[in-house]
Amino acid sequence: MANACSKAKDFFGVIQRIYTIFAKSTKRWGILKDNVHGLTLKSLFSTRWESRVESVQAIRFQMVEIREALLQVANVDGDSLVRSEAKSLATNELSDFEFLVAIVIWFPILYRINFFSKYLQSKDMLIDVAFEKIEELISFFEEYRESGFNDALDSAKEIAIKMDIDPFFPKRREIRREKQFDENSNASLEVSLPAEDSFRVNYCLFIVDQVVVSLKSRFEQFQEYEKIFGFLFNSDRLNSLDDMNLKSSCSRLENALKHNGHSDINRDELYVELKLRRELYGHEKIGPIEILKDLKLFDCYPNAVIAYKILLTIHVTVASAERSFSKLKLLKSYLRSTMSQERLNGLAMISIKNDFLDKVDYEELIDEFASKNARRTSIFK
Structure with missing residues (x-):
């Protein structure tokens, strides 16, 4: 998603440039600390995605202070290249309304992804819970696609007014391509969108669609696990099945675990064990760990114990x-x-x-x- 389009790459390039100009000098870092008393600027790391939300968060909520620090560096630094770079960042990038809208868009996206990523990495995470959380994350981005841009635009306008920036998208010069002699006149017509609509379609909606597609494709294996082990996720799922569906689920699990004509479980025996144990649970809702502990207290559920052990040893993340x-x-x-x-x-x-x-x-x-x-x-x- 961060590398989905050139504008996204340029955005994170500006974030890194702001950090680099202060981090390369203790004197410039001191100017930053004098102006910014809250969140500290962070560098971007390709292998540590939490750094992206931290770096964006520091600039998102301290835009005025960071621009003031850059203007001070542009006035007092002894290096002409550093002065030029600091002035460019303060007067061009941080004073650009497109950049303000972009940073307001990126922060909730990165924050939500980082939150779910940490949640999925917990040691006691189960597949059924992970599957539900991923569906929640996908639904969040689908809702954000509908109303997120308008909310980000309103927040960016408030920041622009505080920073004395015109809250309008700059109009870009249209590049007209010369028509070839054998080209159809109707084929060369291109739809020219207004600057705001172009930013919404080609930037905001584009990166949101990228993350939705990425989530669905990356975690499609969870859907396969849900089809195979779904009836074992908890006692409610087990109790909701009738005898026919329970038997077909046991048969599907046996086929999934079959290798070279041999399977770790027997579907008929598993069906009898789960049917017997299901009657003892009643309406009590318990998870797979509690079910396995309960089954291991007896020696008459060998197939069910193997099935739950395999379920609980499947890794949710790496x-x-x-x-x-x-x-x-x-x-x-x-x-x-x-x-x-x-x-x-x-x-x-x-x-x-x-x-x-x-x-x-x-x-x-x-x-x-x-x-x-x-x-x-x-x-x-």
Whole structure:
């Protein structure tokens, strides 16, 4: 979405330029701190998407203060190139009504995406909850497509009035193309939209459509999971099925888990187990984790236990794997270039599973290790 069109790329380029001009000098950063007392400017990172909402948020709510800081840099800095860059940012980009509308549009979009991204990365996230949240996110953008631009336009006009900027889209010069001799006169006619409508259609609606398409295509696998495991998501879903639908759901799950003619479960046995257990639940609403714990108390539901174990081990996101790679990058530094694979695996396990390590009694481990070494020394003697 951020790379969907040239205007979006230019927008984030301006965001990064504003940060860079202050970050490259402690003196200029001091001017920024004197004028801006709230949110700090952030740099953009290609692998850390939270930085985008943080960088946009800092400028979105401190536009007046940041422009004043840029004007001070343009007046007092000793480098002519820096003065020219600061003046251009203050008088052109931050004083452009299109930029004001763009930053008002981008902030709620990035904020909502970042919020749902963090929510989906929680350790106890389940597929059914993730599927519902993604549908909520898609419906939010579909509603934003209808009324979001008008709301952003009203907010941008309020900011423009505070900054003494004309709240109108600048009229661009039309480029007329010369018609060829063999070209049909009607074919060369192009619809010329007003500046505001052109910005709404070619920028706002375009990036919103991009994110909706991306969400639907990226998480279409969840729809397949919902078709296969949907009847196991909670006790309500299980109780809502009649015998025929329950039997067909068990058959569909068996076919999905089949490999080389063998399946981990038997559909007929799973049907009998779930039907028996469904009668015991009644109208009580419980999730898959509670259902699995309840099934494991007895030894007469082997197929149901396997089905729920497979359901609960399906990853919602790849956040845990990405965090593991991030830990390895921190551990395998240039100072540890000769580290063996066994030591690297041990340090990575300690770092990744740090919450479990906090519960370990170190004194007991040290005493056990010392006693083993003492016995080994006595044997060699």
